[in-house]
Amino acid sequence: xxxxxxxxxxxxxxxxxxxxxxxxxxxxxxxxxxxxxxxxxxxxxxxxxxxxxxxxxxxxxxxxxxxxxxxxxxxxxxxxxxxxxxxxxxxxxxxxxxxxxxxxxxxxxxxxxxxxxxxxxxxxxxxxxxxxxxxxxxxxxxxxxxxxxxxxxxxxxxxxxxxxxxxxxxxxxxxxxxxxxxxxxxxxxxxxxxxxxxxxxxxxxxxxxxxxxxxxxxxxxxxxxxxxxxxxxxxxxxxxxxxxxxxxxxxxxxxxxxxxxxxxxxxxxxxxxxxxxxxxxxxxxxxxxxxxxxxxxxxxxxxxxxxxxxxxxxxxxxxxxxxxxxxxxxxxxxxxxxxxxxxxxxxxxxxxxxxxxxxxxxxxxxxxxxxxxxxxxxxxxxxxxxxxxxxxxxxxxxxxxxxxxxxxxxxxxxxx
Numbered sequence: 001x002x003x004x005x006x007x008x009x010x011x012x013x014x015x016x017x018x019x020x021x022x023x024x025x026x027x028x029x030x031x032x033x034x035x036x037x038x039x040x041x042x043x044x045x046x047x048x049x050x051x052x053x054x055x056x057x058x059x060x061x062x063x064x065x066x067x068x069x070x071x072x073x074x075x076x077x078x079x080x081x082x083x084x085x086x087x088x089x090x091x092x093x094x095x096x097x098x099x100x101x102x103x104x105x106x107x108x109x110x111x112x113x114x115x116x117x118x119x120x121x122x123x124x125x126x127x128x129x130x131x132x133x134x135x136x137x138x139x140x141x142x143x144x145x146x147x148x149x150x151x152x153x154x155x156x157x158x159x160x161x162x163x164x165x166x167x168x169x170x171x172x173x174x175x176x177x178x179x180x181x182x183x184x185x186x187x188x189x190x191x192x193x194x195x196x197x198x199x200x201x202x203x204x205x206x207x208x209x210x211x212x213x214x215x216x217x218x219x220x221x222x223x224x225x226x227x228x229x230x231x232x233x234x235x236x237x238x239x240x241x242x243x244x245x246x247x248x249x250x251x252x253x254x255x256x257x258x259x260x261x262x263x264x265x266x267x268x269x270x271x272x273x274x275x276x277x278x279x280x281x282x283x284x285x286x287x288x289x290x291x292x293x294x295x296x297x298x299x300x301x302x303x304x305x306x307x308x309x310x311x312x313x314x315x316x317x318x319x320x321x322x323x324x325x326x327x328x329x330x331x332x333x334x335x336x337x338x339x340x341x342x343x344x345x346x347x348x349x350x351x352x353x354x355x356x357x358x359x360x361x362x363x364x365x366x367x368x369x370x371x372x373x374x375x376x377x378x379x380x381x382x383x384x385x386x387x388x389x390x391x392x393x394x395x396x397x398x399x400x401x402x403x404x405x406x407x408x409x410x411x412x413x414x415x416x
Contacts, residue, residue, distance in 0.1 A: 014396045016073030020046040022247040027307045029242035029402045042300040043343040043401035048168045048354040054083035059326030063315035071312030084119035095227030099144045105161040141355045148353030153338035159361030170398040172225025173349035180347040182409040188383035196295040196407040205262035210271030213248045219271040234386040235272045294406035297344040304337035335361040352399040
């Protein structure tokens with residue numbers, strides 16, 4: 001990630017962020033019932049949330065500090081320094097841009113000690129005029145994501161006194177592009193649809209493999225990018241919850257599960273969507289891996305307070321007392337926390353954009369009602385499947401998601 005970190009620090013931080021990815025996957029991708037009929041996929045990024053939680057943990061007190069530290073996976077006293085290093089490391093990666101922004105109402109005086117821990121960031125004032133503040137915040141989100149996320153995921157209610165936001169945009173181009181064409185799945189929820197198909201052939205059989213998990217077998221295909229970022233496509237057995245397929249992918253990245261690669265798999269049905277055969281030829285030929293998948297462009301919004309226990313926000317969103325004395329002398333509590341994310345997978349590459357915002361108000365602010373319904377889905381390459389965008393050197397998961405509505409054949413593929 002960055003030479004400023006020791007190897008142990010990198011591993012610990014990456015492990016903490018990826019652990020949050022796995023926990024969130026169970027909620028964001030669905031982890032309970034069958035979802036063959038789901039029409040919407042999802043995309044989310046724990047890497048976009050984690051540094052904000054870490055900065056909050058450093059400034060929190062009481063139960064809020066305990067819960068946030070547990071969600072971050074580090075002692076609260078270390079969290080801000082790690083978050084600052086993490087954001088700097090992200091912004092230093094090829095193919096990744098990262099930014100941090102802070103907006104405060106004139107009634108809130110931020111402690112210099114806490115603001116100094118944030119590292120490079122935008123700090124501007126909230127005017128209290130919703131239309132004016134909305135234009136400024138939306139412009140920041142659009143500028144930091146190249147227009148992929150045009151609006152800040154924030155309400156800007158009358159109770160908003162402080163807003164802390166992050167923007168993250170990983171992108172990569174394939175070392176070997178796919179061939180674009182049409183695909184006609186013969187079974188599953190995409191049966192009968194003409195989709196934007198992507199295919200290619202390679203001699204690198206080890207790029208695909210099968211892992212045995214408590215929830216059945218999972219097939220993983222690694223698509224290599226040219227900027228140090230790969231995308232892993234994940235296909236579970238029919239009926240396997242999407243969140244568990246994505247969690248299995250995180251385990252594979254961490255080396256907690258063994259992957260049996262394509263070059264050593266026996267003939268026959270080797271795993272979900274994967275078969276191995278021995279073919280006779282009239283001439284000597286090297287082994288080949290044929291890949292068929294679909295293009296997708298997924299957009300999703302997430303209300304983090306609707307699953308506050310995942311992010312350590314339950315105590316921070318309630319109560320009559322301020323939970324963040326380290327930020328300001330003003331008693332503050334989290335009013336809302338949301339993320340907007342988008343990801344596109346085409347014949348030429350992958351691009352994602354994520355903006356996460358935490359709004360804070362008076363300590364007596366009531367916990368908001370959940371405003372989003374979590375979509376439950378499950379996986380297939382010719383049926384819904386998962387993906388993880390992964391930094392090659394560190395194993396950090398930059399973005400995660402689930403595909404249920406691939407692009408139709410008539411849609412023009414993006415080319416960056």
